Amino acid sequence: MLDYSSGKFVILIIVTVYKVDTVTNLYTVGKSSLLYHFYLTWEQRVAAPNSYTVIYLSLQSVQCQCENDFYQTIASYLLSRPSIRSKKSICDVLTQKIIDRMTFTLVMAECKKQNILPVICLDDFKELFDHKNEFDDGFYDNLRPS
Numbered sequence: 001m002l003d004y005s006s007g008k009f010v011i012l013i014i015v016t017v018y019k020v021d022t023v024t025n026l027y028t029v030g031k032s033s034l035l036y037h038f039y040l041t042w043e044q045r046v047a048a049p050n051s052y053t054v055i056y057l058s059l060q061s062v063q064c065q066c067e068n069d070f071y072q073t074i075a076s077y078l079l080s081r082p083s084i085r086s087k088k089s090i091c092d093v094l095t096q097k098i099i100d101r102m103t104f105t106l107v108m109a110e111c112k113k114q115n116i117l118p119v120i121c122l123d124d125f126k127e128l129f130d131h132k133n134e135f136d137d138g139f140y141d142n143l144r145p146s
Helices: 031-044 067-079 088-094 101-113 125-131 137-143
Strands: 010-012 018-020 026-028 052-058 117-123
Touching: 031 052, 031 117, 052 067, 067 088, 067 101, 088 101, 101 117, 101 137
Parallel strands: 010 117, 052 117
Antiparallel strands: 018 026
16 A cells, blocks of 8 residues: 655656667557556545545647646646536646646645645656756756645
């Protein structure tokens, strides 16, 4: 069983590792499948499922070309979770017109106050590296749970 009760939030990223096939091609090993499988089965893997909310986001399939788009996407996914929808104070922050770094930090703090630990499964994280001007070191620092 996983227990992350001391954290602000958890982001699961499985780093893409390439392996060279000795004959011809470059291919990846099923990291996306592993991450998605965790998303589908997380309630069986945590000690207190009511204390968590888990979302899965493939950054390849959404438009996250700037930081605020990233946070807005996370917000919409979180709002789809029943454990979040049942907490008015969290919803009030998530439904603001613009979700920026500060608002994202407020959302995570409010989740912690409400004893909900968001687990954000980010697939294809490398997509953010294509927009280096938009996603600076401060962005990545903010993703680290403190």
